[in-house]
Structures are given as structure tokens and as C-alpha cells.
Amino acid sequence: MNKIIKSIASCAVVAAISLCSSCKDFLVEEPVNSTYSDAFWKKSSDLRSALAGNYALIRDVMSSGNWNVSPRYFMYGDAVAKNYFTMQYAGDGLEGIQNGDYTFQYNVESLGDWTKYYKAITMSNILINRVPTVDATQFNDVANPEKFKNEILGEAYFLRALAYFMMVRVWGDVPLITEEYDDPITAPELPRSPKADVMTQIEEDCIKARDLLEWQYSNIGEAKVTANKGSVHALLAHLYLWRATMSNVQTDAVNLEDVQKADASIDQVIQSGMYFQTDTSNYYKTFIGKSSEGIFEIAIDENNREGSNMHVANLFLRTSHIQYYGTNSRCYVNPEYLTNHFYKIEREWNWYWNYDLNQWEWKEGEVYALDEKDVRLKKSFTDLDTDRPTCIKYSNVTYRNTSQNQDAYLSNNIIVFRLSDLLLLKAEIALYRGEVGKAIDIINGFRKRNGADASSYLASNLSKDDVMYEYALERGKEMYLEGHLMYDLLRTRQYTNFVGWLSGSRFKQEGFYWPVNPALFKNNNKLVQTSYWRGKV
Incomplete structure (x- = not known):
């Protein structure tokens, strides 16, 4: 891990401190160089700038790919399920991933590289370590200095949890770093931590963020594109369902305790009254961003000069x-x-x-x-x-x-979490509990709401397996190209109906996880390759 920390610790600080926090410049793609020192952590604007940098690094994680346009957030979550869309040959090897071959050089070197995640995590660690020590009495431009500090700290916890959640679904076991190293040169080399430990850390970070953040936004201009209590509950819901079904892939048994926790998190979002499904007449506005049902999004707004030509x-x-x-x-x-x-x-x-x-x-x-x-x-x-x-x-x-x-x-915007996503997850939860009729009502409700032909409504006498298949179809319609579909199919075990290259045998060998770029193993003898890919990369 030594090499990772060396290469990203100073980079994360430089990237973050140089970013301003106004709504217009909330995210920028090319951070301006800045000098880091203890003198920086004095003013409220310092904390805002550092947090803005943290969001910018998360955006870079999701938007980056190989040398061609290939945002990793969608490559991992959608592209590997070939039944959804097809990549034409372009010489970059991306078409290979749709057949389950992750060994192409460009893909291993880019999509197999987790360095950008650790840049974002390092910035979160710095904020989590530094913010509590800042003297809030010096914040003359903040009405409630302690609340302001809590919001900064809560968002840093959320962003760290989000980064680790994205990683644990892609690689499973990953190195777990939760502290700021004063001297990156002497920081310890770390092995990959068991995914169970990583998910426990994600849960702990989310709980801390939940307790620090409010439902309402202090700056309405940053609504949806910064974290609030709703963002945390949405992340927790996805974490609990992933942990309930993917902790042990040798069995299809479901951890109903985590299912209950997911259900409770979704209920918190619904009961908050903060979110409403977009009227279908304005369907397209959901994906421009900041709609009534948006819970957490990554800002891509050309009105603020934050548009993307790598979308x-x-x-x-x-x-x-x-x-x-x-x-x-x-x-x-x-x-x-x-x-x-x-x-x-x-x-x-x-x-x-x-x-x-x-x-x-x-x-x-x-x-x-x-x-x-x-x-x-x-x-x-x-x-x-x-x-x-x-x-x-x-x-x-x-x-x-x-x-x-x-x-x-x-x-x-990149829509990370929205209300329709969570409402549809309620059908999955119902199926895990054996409440088939409730799941049917939810699925039919989505079809009716979106004007589907009545002949597609599910009959009340369908079996649990048949309804789970229809649920996968409904997720495929509702969440198309939102970075969720492959994870849905793994969680529900419906990959057998949609992902031809993923056999049951490969699934049990955890062959859906990605290999790690071997270049990351230099100077760290404790790192090992993802088990399925040992000897293949």
C-alpha cells in the first residue's frame, strides 16, 4: 500500500485545497496547484474548498476510464451485461468486457486501477482528521459554526463510504485506509481487507454521516449534488441489500436482518417527505438532474461550466x-x-x-x-x-x-440515487420476505405509472421465481444506464437469465469481480491479485 499512499496523499490535498466552493465552481475538472500547510485549516472557506475537492475527486472516479470515452461507473454497472447494449470494436478492448474477459491491457491498466478511489478516500480521511480540530469560533461568516463543521464532517464520511461501496462491489476485498498519514513515505503497506470488514466500515461511516447531517440543505444551490441525510439512507439501503445477498456467494440464502435494515432506511427516505417521483410528462428532467426525486447526484451542469464531453x-x-x-x-x-x-x-x-x-x-x-x-x-x-x-x-x-x-x-448529472430506485427496491425486499403479492403490486404500480400496456401487468398467481424475473426486467427498464443493472442481477441471482458469460460456477468463484492492475503491486508485497484472475492477468 506504500506506493499507493505515496502517489495520492499529496495529490489529493493539492487537488482539494485549490478548489473554491461557490455553487458555480462547485466542481472543476482540472484543479489548480496550491501549497499545503497547517495554516490552511483556519477559515470556513478552507473547509469548503477542501470538501469541494473531495466531491471533484469522486466525480473523477466515476467519469474516468481508459483512453477512450468509457466512464467506469457505467462500465462496471451496465456494460458487462451485454444484453443491455453492445460496444462496437474500437481498438480499446472495451468490447471484451461484455463477454466477461477483463484481461485486455487497456482495461486492466485503467478499469483495474483503483488509484483514483484512494485519492478521494485520502481527501475524506484528511477532512475527517482535520475538521474536528478547527476552531469554529473564528468562522465569522457562518451563522452556526458547529452545524457547519458537522455538515463538512458528515459529507466527508459519506463520500468515504460511497467510494468504498463502489470499490467493494467491483473488487470485493480492498485495502482499508481510514486514517490520515502525516508522513506518506513511512506509511505502512496494507493488504486487501476482507469485504466483510470493508462493508462494516461503510456502515459505520454512514451512521456517523447520518447523525451529523440534516435532511434540509444549508445552501439550496447545492441540493441533490451534495450529501444530506437522505443520501446516507439511500447508500445504506444499497449497502444492506448487497451485504444481505453477496457476503457469501456459495449460497443463495439471504440475511433477513440486513434486508430489514435496508427496508428501514428506505422508509426513512419516504417518510421524510423530501422526495417525489417526477411526473412522467417531465420524465426527461429526471436525468438532467436536481429533479424532485433526485437523492444524490454528481453535478454535470454546463450552465456552471461543469458540463462533460466524456459522458x-x-x-x-x-x-x-x-x-x-x-x-x-x-x-x-x-x-x-x-x-x-x-x-x-x-x-x-x-x-x-x-x-x-x-x-x-x-x-x-x-x-x-x-x-x-x-x-x-x-x-x-x-x-x-x-x-x-x-x-x-x-x-x-x-x-x-x-x-x-x-x-x-x-x-x-450522474444520477447515483433517486426515489424510484428505492421504491422499486421495496419489491426486492418483499420477495426476500416471501411477500410475493406485495412485490407484484409494486411492479404493476411502476408499469401503470409509466403507461405500459395492461397486458404486461403481472397476474396475482405467479410464483416467487417468476416475479423475481419480472422484477429484474422492471429494474432493467427503470434503471437503464444508471450504473446499477449488473449489481442488481448479481444480488438477485438473475444474472443466469441476462449475462451469458457468467456461469454459476464462475459466480461461485467470484469471477464477477475485477482484476487489479499488477502495476499497483510494486513496492507492496502484501497486495494479491483478485482470486479468480490469478494466473490470468
Whole structure:
């Protein structure tokens, strides 16, 4: 771990201290160099700047990838489930991950590298260590200095928990660093900690953040894109469900105690009255960001000069949305995703083989057709009659060169947690408890709300297994390209129906985790490769 700490400790501080905390400059992509010293931790603006840097580092984690546009947050969470979209060959090896091959050099060196996570974690550790020692009586520009310090500290705990949660789902066991090292050169080399210990730390950080943060935001301009009590409960809900089902993949047994904790966390969000599902007539606004149902998002807003030209949307959009793009995109939607998820049942006459009579019969039967009524289909996808449909869920484009429609930037926040996500998780919780009817009602409620054809509503006599499959379909519709789908399929064990390359045997060997870039092992003999990938990378 020595090399990791050496390379990121000073970098994290420099990146953070140089960032200002105004709403407009809340996140910047290229931090300005600054000198770090104890004299820095004196003013409220110092703490704001350091925290802004922490958010900037988290944004960099999610947006980074290999040399091509490949935001890791979506590569891990969506791309590896090939049934959802397809990558065309571009020489970077990304198409390999859709077949479960994570060994391509570019992918191992970039997506297998956890350094950026530790930059963010290091900044959180610095804040957690330093903020309590700051003399709040010197904050002349803050109405409630102690509350201000609590908010800074609570957000730092949340961001550390979020970074570790993202890591534990990608790599399982990861080095656990929770302290600030005064001298990175002599910091200890650390091995990978068991994922159970990492998840315990995430839970502890969340509880501390929950107790320090309020539901309301002190600065309304930073609502949704900074953490509050709702953000913490959303993270806890996902953590508890992941821990309930993924702590021991040798069994499909579910830890109902963690399921109960997840349910309680979701109830806290619902009962707060802070969040409301976006009206379907304004569906697209959910993914611009800061909608009524947004709980925690990463700011990507070109109005504040924080847009992105390395957004996941850049992989999908074509000439009709970015004028100088071509008609072929790097990625396109798998047509089978649309027909399998957005279905309606019709009846028509056709020839059917009667196995009992060993002959063909002309009769009326049920057929599945594309349900074009569902708002999520109508608003998120185009080119439906082609073999390469387009995802336009994120297509809020602004040209910096407006006169020539050049230099396009996306203004679509990365939606990390939102209310519909948590409400749908309630169906999963119900299934773990054996409450099949309740899960059916929740799924049907989503289909009705989004205008789906009534023939797709679930019958009340379906089995638990059938409803779990339909739940996976509903998550696939609701959460498409939001960084959740692969984790949903692992948690629910529905990967067998959607991820062809992941066999039951490979799953039990934890072959869904990513390898670690071997370059990180230099100067740290305690690090080991992810077990499934030993001898393969």
C-alpha cells in the first residue's frame, strides 16, 4: 500500500485545497496547484474548498476510464451485461468486457486501477482528521459554526463510504485506509481487507454521516449534488441489500436482518417527505438532474461550466443530437433488450405444433410485441425500427461554440440515487420476505405509472421465481444506464437469465469481480491479485 499512499496523499490535498466552493465552481475538472500547510485549516472557506475537492475527486472516479470515452461507473454497472447494449470494436478492448474477459491491457491498466478511489478516500480521511480540530469560533461568516463543521464532517464520511461501496462491489476485498498519514513515505503497506470488514466500515461511516447531517440543505444551490441525510439512507439501503445477498456467494440464502435494515432506511427516505417521483410528462428532467426525486447526484451542469464531453452519452449519441458526430455510434442498444423488457401480449391466429397429436394446428395463441406505450421506451430510445437503436436518456447537449455547433458538452448529472430506485427496491425486499403479492403490486404500480400496456401487468398467481424475473426486467427498464443493472442481477441471482458469460460456477468463484492492475503491486508485497484472475492477468 506504500506506493499507493505515496502517489495520492499529496495529490489529493493539492487537488482539494485549490478548489473554491461557490455553487458555480462547485466542481472543476482540472484543479489548480496550491501549497499545503497547517495554516490552511483556519477559515470556513478552507473547509469548503477542501470538501469541494473531495466531491471533484469522486466525480473523477466515476467519469474516468481508459483512453477512450468509457466512464467506469457505467462500465462496471451496465456494460458487462451485454444484453443491455453492445460496444462496437474500437481498438480499446472495451468490447471484451461484455463477454466477461477483463484481461485486455487497456482495461486492466485503467478499469483495474483503483488509484483514483484512494485519492478521494485520502481527501475524506484528511477532512475527517482535520475538521474536528478547527476552531469554529473564528468562522465569522457562518451563522452556526458547529452545524457547519458537522455538515463538512458528515459529507466527508459519506463520500468515504460511497467510494468504498463502489470499490467493494467491483473488487470485493480492498485495502482499508481510514486514517490520515502525516508522513506518506513511512506509511505502512496494507493488504486487501476482507469485504466483510470493508462493508462494516461503510456502515459505520454512514451512521456517523447520518447523525451529523440534516435532511434540509444549508445552501439550496447545492441540493441533490451534495450529501444530506437522505443520501446516507439511500447508500445504506444499497449497502444492506448487497451485504444481505453477496457476503457469501456459495449460497443463495439471504440475511433477513440486513434486508430489514435496508427496508428501514428506505422508509426513512419516504417518510421524510423530501422526495417525489417526477411526473412522467417531465420524465426527461429526471436525468438532467436536481429533479424532485433526485437523492444524490454528481453535478454535470454546463450552465456552471461543469458540463462533460466524456459522458456516457457520448458513447451513444449520433448526428441528430451532436451535429458533428457520425451516424454510427460507439455503443447502441441491444434490440433484444427492448423486446424482452418492453413487452405487451397480443393474441393472433397462427400455426402451432401439437406435441400430443404430433401435428400442426391452426389456432389463436399469445405473442409478445414491443410495448410502445411505456414512457421509458418513448423518452429514452430512438431508431426503434433499426438493428441499432439509440439511447437518448442523456441528451441535454450544449455547444460551447454556438455559432458553428461545435464543442458539445452534456448537461446531465450522474444520477447515483433517486426515489424510484428505492421504491422499486421495496419489491426486492418483499420477495426476500416471501411477500410475493406485495412485490407484484409494486411492479404493476411502476408499469401503470409509466403507461405500459395492461397486458404486461403481472397476474396475482405467479410464483416467487417468476416475479423475481419480472422484477429484474422492471429494474432493467427503470434503471437503464444508471450504473446499477449488473449489481442488481448479481444480488438477485438473475444474472443466469441476462449475462451469458457468467456461469454459476464462475459466480461461485467470484469471477464477477475485477482484476487489479499488477502495476499497483510494486513496492507492496502484501497486495494479491483478485482470486479468480490469478494466473490470468
